Amino acid sequence: xxxxxxxxxxFDREIWDAELEDFVPxxxxxxxxxxxxxxxxxxxxxxxxxxxxxxxxxxxxxxxEQLYPGREVHYLVLGTPVPGLDVSGHNDWLASxxxxxxxxxxxxxxxxxxxxxxxxxxxxxxxxxxxKPYRTFASDPAEARIRDFLPEHLIELAHDMGLAITMHxxxxxxxxxxxxxxxxxxxxxxYPRAQWILAHCARAFSAFMMEGAIEFLCGLPNIWYDxxxxxxxxxxxxxxEHEDRRRVMFGSDNIVAGCARGKYVTYGHAxxxxxxxxxxxxxxxxxxxxxxxxxxxxxxxxDMLDLTPDExxxxxxxxxxxxxxxxxxxxxx
Numbered sequence: 001x002x003x004x005x006x007x008x009x010x011f012d013r014e015i016w017d018a019e020l021e022d023f024v025p026x027x028x029x030x031x032x033x034x035x036x037x038x039x040x041x042x043x044x045x046x047x048x049x050x051x052x053x054x055x056x057x058x059x060x061x062x063x064x065e066q067l068y069p070g071r072e073v074h075y076l077v078l079g080t081p082v083p084g085l086d087v088s089g090h091n092d093w094l095a096s097x098x099x100x101x102x103x104x105x106x107x108x109x110x111x112x113x114x115x116x117x118x119x120x121x122x123x124x125x126x127x128x129x130x131x132k133p134y135r136t137f138a139s140d141p142a143e144a145r146i147r148d149f150l151p152e153h154l155i156e157l158a159h160d161m162g163l164a165i166t167m168h169x170x171x172x173x174x175x176x177x178x179x180x181x182x183x184x185x186x187x188x189x190x191y192p193r194a195q196w197i198l199a200h201c202a203r204a205f206s207a208f209m210m211e212g213a214i215e216f217l218c219g220l221p222n223i224w225y226d227x228x229x230x231x232x233x234x235x236x237x238x239x240x241e242h243e244d245r246r247r248v249m250f251g252s253d254n255i256v257a258g259c260a261r262g263k264y265v266t267y268g269h270a271x272x273x274x275x276x277x278x279x280x281x282x283x284x285x286x287x288x289x290x291x292x293x294x295x296x297x298x299x300x301x302x303d304m305l306d307l308t309p310d311e312x313x314x315x316x317x318x319x320x321x322x323x324x325x326x327x328x329x330x331x332x333x
Contacts, residue, residue, distance in 0.1 A: 008066045011286045023299045025313045029320030031076040032228035032251030042084030057097040079109030081134035095126035105129035116157045130164025144170040146183045159191035162330035166197045174203035176212030188222045197224045206266040207234035226251030231264040233297040249320045258291035
């Protein structure tokens with residue numbers, strides 16, 4: 001069974017009970033999760049890839065019951081960018097899986113070679129909320145401009161149809177990169193009906209990137225954020241201190257990234273996944289889950305900024321509910 005590849009242990013429950021039970025509200029909208037089925041895997045692909053972790057809606061729900069006990073949880077579901085995958089079959093499957101939860105939504109996985117007509121037909125067929133491009137489909141994933149993996153004709157389509165775009169920025173300094181800022185400045189103003197969700201706190205996995213971008217980001221229209229997989233507390237602090245908090249939505253990057261055991265650590269201008277040390281005689285070396293590390297930091301930031309219970313509920317559910325309602329009403333008008 002899929003969940004056998006990850007585990008939830010007594011130590012995780014201790015962290016939840018002591019630090020998170022009184023913080024996470026009764027309803028959670030997770031605006032960044034992924035699903036995958038091996039039915040859409042490429043022939044000859046790498047079966048050991050961390051991306052190829054089978055997880056469907058039932059698996060998401062089972063994990064949510066463990067991670068957030070007693071909470072009502074809904075999702076914005078994103079595809080999984082395995083190179084060479086059956087994109088059409090994958091998108092069809094995502095839509096069919098999430099039909100059981102009308103409060104949730106799905107973004108269509110798009111690739112740079114797709115035509116606007118094809119994407120429009122698929123959005124209408126499956127009632128996708130928006131688009132999910134991936135920098136992994138660019139020729140240089142590490143230094144791609146937005147147009148290299150989300151061509152402008154698809155941004156124009158998102159404007160014409162009133163679609164969301166969940167954007168994982170490329171480039172080594174993410175939102176602080178001048179070309180990323182140039183692109184976001186132009187696209188958000190030229191195509192105002194497209195609504196951008198900048199994933200991973202605008203991909204500021206390390207706070208130095210948010211320090212170099214927050215003033216610019218706060219001046220953009222049509223920008224939203226998910227907080228998925230960011231384990232740098234100062235990034236969360238800067239975003240919640242300076243941006244309109246109603247535009248910041250909770251996200252986890254579950255199952256693969258969020259339910260990994262360990263933490264994303266930062267040093268210098270780098271960040272990487274750290275699984276912990278096996279033996280530390282001076283303390284308990286047991287790592288908890290990445291998503292719990294993220295939630296601990298979000299709780300600490302809420303304490304520092306004296307967020308009200310209403311603001312915390314906004315962050316975990318009501319911002320997302322308002323966003324989803326806005327997008328759906330815009331499509332129907």
